[in-house]
Amino acid sequence: MTWCRETRTHGRHASSIVTSPKLKLAPAYWSRAAILPGIVAIAPMLPGTLAFGMAFGALCAEKRFSLAEVEVMMALVYGGLSQFVAVQSWPDHLTASSIATLALLTLTVNIRFALMSASLRPWFGTLPRWQAYPAMLLVTDGGWLAAVRYREHGGADAWFYTGGALVLYVAWLVSAVPGYVLAEQLADPKKYGVDLAMPAFYAAMLVPAWKGARLAIPWVVAGVVALVVYWLLAGWWFIIVGALSGAVCAGFIEPPAAKPEHTHG
Amino acid sequence: MAELLRSDVMLAFAVMTAVTVAARLGGFWLMGYVNVTPRIRRMLDALPGSIIVAAALPVAVHGGPVVMFAIVAAIVATVVFRNDFIAVIVGMAVAALARAMGFGG
Numbered sequence: 001m002t003w004c005r006e007t008r009t010h011g012r013h014a015s016s017i018v019t020s021p022k023l024k025l026a027p028a029y030w031s032r033a034a035i036l037p038g039i040v041a042i043a044p045m046l047p048g049t050l051a052f053g054m055a056f057g058a059l060c061a062e063k064r065f066s067l068a069e070v071e072v073m074m075a076l077v078y079g080g081l082s083q084f085v086a087v088q089s090w091p092d093h094l095t096a097s098s099i100a101t102l103a104l105l106t107l108t109v110n111i112r113f114a115l116m117s118a119s120l121r122p123w124f125g126t127l128p129r130w131q132a133y134p135a136m137l138l139v140t141d142g143g144w145l146a147a148v149r150y151r152e153h154g155g156a157d158a159w160f161y162t163g164g165a166l167v168l169y170v171a172w173l174v175s176a177v178p179g180y181v182l183a184e185q186l187a188d189p190k191k192y193g194v195d196l197a198m199p200a201f202y203a204a205m206l207v208p209a210w211k212g213a214r215l216a217i218p219w220v221v222a223g224v225v226a227l228v229v230y231w232l233l234a235g236w237w238f239i240i241v242g243a244l245s246g247a248v249c250a251g252f253i254e255p256p257a258a259k260p261e262h263t264h265g
Numbered sequence: 266m267a268e269l270l271r272s273d274v275m276l277a278f279a280v281m282t283a284v285t286v287a288a289r290l291g292g293f294w295l296m297g298y299v300n301v302t303p304r305i306r307r308m309l310d311a312l313p314g315s316i317i318v319a320a321a322l323p324v325a326v327h328g329g330p331v332v333m334f335a336i337v338a339a340i341v342a343t344v345v346f347r348n349d350f351i352a353v354i355v356g357m358a359v360a361a362l363a364r365a366m367g368f369g370g
Contacts, residue, residue: 044349048357068269069278076282086281094273099280106281112316113285114292119309121296136293137286141316148313190364193357196332199325200339200356202317207343209314222315223322230323239320246315251308 026156027126034157041150042164044204045142046171048197052080053175055194059087060176061183070176078140078172081198082109085236108236115243116144120161123151127158138165141198145205217253222246331368335360 053074060070065087077083085105091098117136124132135158147161210216226242299305325332339356343349 044353066269073278079285099277103280103284107284110285110288113288117289118292118296119312136289139289193361196335196356196360199321199336200353202321203336203339204343204349204352218311219314219318223318226319226323238323242319243316247308247311250311251304
């Protein structure tokens with residue numbers, strides 16, 4: 001983790017000299033006007049979320065969880081991929097060590113949420129803590145991606161993120177029930193392409209984020225590192241290691257000296 | 266399904282929840298101590314794309330031709346229609362159709 005110290009010290013020196021227009025985005029505020037646009041922005045996620053939740057409910061029914069247990073997990077853990085991975089490898093008998101294994105598994109899948117909430121700090125950090133921290137409990141891939149895109153276009157209304165995130169949360173809670181009840185028909189999510197819902201949404205979010213080949217270098221780094229880690233290491237470490245590599249790489253790519261604001265924005 | 270809420274299962278869920286909440290709040294909390302310099306800003310700006318690629322690429326490669334083809338179809342749909350909704354439907358439909366036609370993966 002040496003890069004961490006290095007970027008931080010570099011940063012302190014640079015901060016007083018360089019000013020970027022992107023650093024001066026408006027502070028967060030709450031206005032109901034953004035609730036509907038926020039929901040519209042996450043709407044493409046809803047079919048995938050519902051289908052994913054249904055597939056998860058079906059899997060849980062197969063694994064002999066009670067519906068009450070499934071709903072507790074949906075409401076508290078609230079991380080679709082981590083829940084899937086955990087239930088798929090659920091041990092027959094829970095012991096201290098098998099619970100620790102589940103915790104580690106959950107951590108490797110969900111540690112990306114730390115990066116996501118960190119990236120929301122410049123925006124939500126301007127709100128009182130009692131508002132900002134509960135909002136961070138709702139961070140998911142889809143809600144966060146939509147919020148980041150809104151922020152990139154200069155948005156500051158906290159309801160945009162929170163409204164969409166709440167809808168995703170409720171949809172997630174509801175989705176497991178039909179899946180649990182109809183377990184037998186839905187046990188194979190692949191049949192309906194449900195496993196493609198997330199990757200397809202990701203791909204769709206990648207297209208508008210494309211701002212030229214130079215700014216896509218971190219993506220290539222993230223992808224290559226993730227693949228290598230995927231092949232070398234068991235488990236789900238590839239997400240966090242790949243994502244961090246891409247971000248760190250972006251930190252080291254200096255914007256061209258001539259017109260930094262032009263290429264950056 | 267003997268019990269409604271088994272206590273050992275609840276304990277496991279509690280631990281998983283604690284880990285996940287720590288990730289969700291911890292990143293936000295830690296970032297409060299980081300000076301958002303232009304360099305850090307560039308790192309944060311690169312995060313969405315990096316997380317997407319890092320999370321999806323190994324899964325796509327592992328998923329084989331059907332998954333990769335479906336993702337490419339979703340990207341093409343996004344470029345053509347500029348609509349996330351259509352992209353997701355296209356991605357799912359292409360994979361479902363390919364599998365229905367007997368392509369594995």
